[in-house]
Amino acid sequence: MTKFSDLTLDPKVLKAIEETGYETPTPIQAGAIPPALEGKDVLGIAQTGTGKTASFTLPMITLLGRGRARARMPRSLVLAPTRELAAQVAENFDAYAKYTKLTKALLIGGVSFGEQDKLIDKGVDVLIATPGRLLDHFERGKLLLTGVQVMVVDEADRMLDMGFIPDIERIFQLTPFTRQTLFFSATMPPEIERLTSTFLHAPAKIEVARQATTSDTxxxxxxxxxxxxxxxxxxxxxxxxxxxxxxxxxxxxxxxxxxxxxxxxxxxxxxxxxxxxxxxxxxxxxxxxxxxxxxxxxxxxxxxxxxxxxxxxxxxxxxxxxxxxxxxxxxxxxxxxxxxxxxxxxxxxxxxxxxxxxxxxxxxxxxxxxxxxxxxxxxxxxxxxxxxRSGRKAADPEAPDATGETPRETAEEPRKDRETRAPRRSSRGRRGERDDGPVVGMGDHVPDFLTRSFADSKVG
Structure with a gap:
């Protein structure tokens, strides 16, 4: 059985892995890490929860061990479809690179441009970003992608669902032709296949489970x-x-x-x-x-x-x-x-x-x-x-009404409370008189005009 120690990773990376408690790589990690360390493009197809993030962070940290980042020119780029996924990749990077001197920046929405600009200006080895925020920085002249050596696209099929494919194509065109590309997806719809055939060069394809399968666990x-x-x-x-x-x-x-x-x-x-x-x-x-x-x-x-x-x-x-x-x-x-x-x-x-x-x-x-x-x-x-039970109002008392408030009256309102309400007007419509007789088949409340008799009315 393959162990992480067999994968020629940087000893500092292996030490960090050991501290996390992992010894054996998952199938996607065992398949993707060796060709990635050789500098080849990688196309990884694996269902969610199989460890795809470590499949690119571990070899990327090893490959970037030599060299130094320059201001506004990141050495590697990781694209993720959502803020949460980008933040998770950043956490993985922190865990596995803690014994190295590599630096990172996280570009996501909800964080001020100023703070992110300061990190980029210092120079970062790893830039982790969502496509929209990355292009925002590029268009403001705060970022250059001509120094990217390794580019990662994570959850590519989710990028497709969210309409990011045009942004991904543009970002590919802004990076050097000689870059190494690591491309990961859970499924391979036709549009993703077109993207990989256009921007990946003779990739090593690792497919650890048939497309769109569920885990046996x-x-x-x-x-x-x-x-x-x-x-x-x-x-x-x-x-x-x-x-x-x-x-x-x-x-x-x-x-x-x-x-x-x-x-x-x-x-x-x-x-x-x-x-x-x-x-x-x-x-x-x-x-x-x-x-x-x-x-x-x-x-x-x-x-x-x-x-x-x-x-x-x-x-x-x-x-x-x-x-x-x-x-x-x-x-x-x-x-x-x-x-x-x-x-x-x-x-x-x-x-x-x-x-x-x-x-x-x-x-x-x-x-x-x-x-x-x-x-x-x-x-x-x-x-x-x-x-x-049936009720007098809508049977979904927890749904907000037009004002955004939850209705106070529910289908389970006690009958006792109903009976203590103010009396209705009389069947003749005259104020002050009470009509204590039941209204058969009409529920607990009948509009006044339905209870009035017009037979005796005189037309003036």
Whole structure:
């Protein structure tokens, strides 16, 4: 079995690896590191959670061991699709390069240009950036890419989904033709294949699993849930989620819960907190400092449930996540693989459960067709009776109204409270008189004009 010590890495890098507790490289690391150290271009195809980040950071640190960075001219460039993934790469670099003198800069949104300009002006060996922020610095004349020796594109298929491919092509054209390129992706759609054939030169191709496969360490399950009524679907679905969490029992440690829409992320997180669960939302509308604090809280265990949009679905290395819940079936089949890849990482076991309604049948079929297997069906948990009661208002009391506030009156309002309200007007519409008789078949309230009799009215 191959060990890191067999890969001719810099002794300082090996010392840092040893301190992290790793001895044996993952398949993508064992396959990508040797050709990268030889200076070859590398095309790595591997599912999420297989250790792609170390596949390029370890050889890059070794290759950059000699030489010195010049002002505004980074020696290497790592492109990542999201701020969180870029920050994670920076953390990996810090961990593995701590016994070297290499420097880095992180260019992401949410941080002032001034602070980033100061780092670039000093000269950095490794520049880690999102495409948009990188081009912003370049267009302001604060950055030159003509000194890039090693260029890394991480999570390339996510770049495609987010519309970054034109930016990636432009950045490639701004770097030297003689650069070394390390290109990593979980899937290889046609547009990504075109990009690799254009900008990579005779790459060493490492594919450690067939495209768009799920890890064998993840136990998957699907609950097919049919709401009792359309306007109660959201609240009953949240009740199903809570029941699934409770049903996992001692196997449960923490979880990432994925929703398709940002507004649902906020509602689900608020609902879980209302029911006594420690949950926080994370999505693209939150500022960067808030997102980083939330991620750090989830990593250190002070937050148990991370309710997320797909901004957190790819690339984030959050160890020891025991469960992933797909509150919504992903709109794109590839996102299913990336979402559930947040658990079962580095050989650990994990559980991924998904809730589907009848309207999800088409998206569900696309997922099962892509992963070439049927997701095991699980029995739907029994909902408490109160979740299926009818009410006077919408059956989703936790959803915000037009003002952004949560309605105070819910379907479970006690009948006693209703009966103590101010009396209605009389059936004749005269003020001051009470009509204590029940209105059959019309609910608890009837507009005045429906209770008036016009038969006796005189036309003047």
């Amino acid at each position: 993840i136990t998957q399950g699907l609950v097919q849930f049919k709401p009792s009524r359309r306007d109660r679907s959201a609240s009953e679905k949240r009740a199903v989620l809570r029941s699934l969490i409770e049903r996992e029992g001692e196997k449960f440690r923490n979880a990432i819960i994925f929703c398709n829409r940002k507004v649902d992320v906020d509602i689900v997180a608020k609902s879980l907190k209302k029911h006594g669960l420690n949950a926080e939302p994370i999505h693209g509308d939150l500022d960067q400092s808030h997102r980083m604090r939330t991620l750090e809280g989830f990593r250190d265990g002070s937050i148990t449930f991370l309710v997320a949009s797909d901004v957190a679905a790819r690339g984030l290395d959050i160890p020891n996540v025991s469960h992933v819940f797909n509150f919504d079936v992903p709109n794109h089949a590839e996102d299913y693989v990336h979402r559930i890849g947040r658990t079962g990482r580095a050989g650990r076991e994990g559980t991924a459960l998904m809730i589907a309604t009848p309207s999800d049948d088409k998206a569900l079929a696309a997922i099962e067709d892509m992963v070439k297997q049927q997701i095991p069906r699980l029995d739907a948990p029994d909902l408490p009776k109160r979740e299926r």
